[in-house]
Amino acid sequence: MAEQNTDVQTEYNQLKNQIKQWSIEYYQNDKPSVEDNVYDQNYRRLQEIEEAHPELITEDSPTQNVGGQILSGFNKVNHDIPMLSLGDVFSEEELSDFINRLNNNYPQIKQYNCELKIDGLAISLRYEDGILVQGSTRGNGTIGEDITTNLKTIESIPQKLTRPVTIEVRGECYMPKASFVKLNDQREKNGESVFANPRNAAAGSLRQLDSKVTAERKLSTFMYNVADYNDLETTTQDGLLEELKDLGFAINPTYRVIENMDDVNDYIQYYTQRRDELSYGIDGIVIKENDLALQEEIGTTVKVPKWAIAYKFPPEEVKTKLIDIEWT
Numbered sequence: 520m521a522e523q524n525t526d527v528q529t530e531y532n533q534l535k536n537q538i539k540q541w542s543i544e545y546y547q548n549d550k551p552s553v554e555d556n557v558y559d560q561n562y563r564r565l566q567e568i569e570e571a572h573p574e575l576i577t578e579d580s581p582t583q584n585v586g587g588q589i590l591s592g593f594n595k596v597n598h599d600i601p602m603l604s605l606g607d608v609f610s611e612e613e614l615s616d617f618i619n620r621l622n623n624n625y626p627q628i629k630q631y632n633c634e635l636k637i638d639g640l641a642i643s644l645r646y647e648d649g650i651l652v653q654g655s656t657r658g659n660g661t662i663g664e665d666i667t668t669n670l671k672t673i674e675s676i677p678q679k680l681t682r683p684v685t686i687e688v689r690g691e692c693y694m695p696k697a698s699f700v701k702l703n704d705q706r707e708k709n710g711e712s713v714f715a716n717p718r719n720a721a722a723g724s725l726r727q728l729d730s731k732v733t734a735e736r737k738l739s740t741f742m743y744n745v746a747d748y749n750d751l752e753t754t755t756q757d758g759l760l761e762e763l764k765d766l767g768f769a770i771n772p773t774y775r776v777i778e779n780m781d782d783v784n785d786y787i788q789y790y791t792q793r794r795d796e797l798s799y800g801i802d803g804i805v806i807k808e809n810d811l812a813l814q815e816e817i818g819t820t821v822k823v824p825k826w827a828i829a830y831k832f833p834p835e836e837v838k839t840k841l842i843d844i845e846w847t
């Protein structure tokens with residue numbers, strides 16, 4: 520047994536250090552050296568070891584703090600209501616296990632809301648009496664970066680809402696594929712390094728200290744959440760999206776309320792086939808219990824909601840340069 524523990528300890532230390540290095544590349548430099556699926560699989564192995572050997576867990580393990588590091592050049596923003604991440608599953612079998620477990624624990628669940636998982640950077644927008652007063656990155660979930668001036672350059676972000684409400688809205692900032700290809704072409708011509716994918720391009724463009732650079736990058740947004748549900752009239756996730764649209768936000772119209780697993784799988788198949796036709800990058804599907812009060816009852820862990828899950832697509836080859844594909 521001792522021998523085996525030494526092996527596990529060695530693997531644990533190596534995994535921890537490797538994942539910490541990858542996190543710095545991904546969250547601080549926006550230049551990961553490995554694909555997301557490689558990161559995800561090693562992260563899950565680290566979680567497996569920690570589940571089997573909790574005595575090995577150390578404070579500095581990547582599992583003990585939520586993602587992103589904070590860049591020093593920006594003011595900090597405290598997310599009084601934490602910006603959660605999402606648990607991941609990598610197969611339809613794992614997905615139905617998650618849904619079945621949730622249905623067994625909460626038989627009153629009637630509907631789920633399926634949404635495309637936009638592959639961008641999570642942001643939070645604070646409005647007072649309908650006026651945008653602050654915008655920030657998710658950061659590590661409790662502390663983000665103040666990027667208000669950068670976000671004000673993005674057309675899809677309303678500076679003034681249709682109603683004078685005080686509300687904090689959260690969503691994804693992304694770079695459309697067409698903007699990504701143009702940017703990389705331009706950077707290549709200028710002899711600059713190209714971005715590996717639209718997500719890194721969006722992150723690198725948002726976390727600019729010079730908002731004129733952000734303004735040139737043609738970023739966009741899809742909003743999908745609020746910090747405090749009491750700010751809303753609606754009682755459901757799909758109703759929340761419609762309310763955000765009425766307030767003036769860009770929301771992704773592909774969401775679908777479903778009532779059984781077959782329809783979830785149909786939705787997944789439908790968008791797996793059409794992924795390349797979308798004008799923006801997605802890396803999976805988010806399935807959320809649709810009733811907001813029930814979401815509160817089901818609750819969250821420190822890092823993720825227990826009422827939602829992200830089904831992640833298998834990795835596709837990253838297109839950094841496209842010759843002849845027309846997008847709608």
Ligand SMILES: NC(=O)c1c(N)nc(OC2CCCC2)nc1O[C@@H]1CCC[C@@H]1O
Binds near residue numbers: 744827
């Ligand atoms: N990327 C997305 O399109 C997306 C989404 N459509 N919906 C959620 O709902 C989460 C947010 C907090 C509780 C559930 N999260 C998303 O992305 C998350 C945000 C932070 C990490 C993931 O990117």
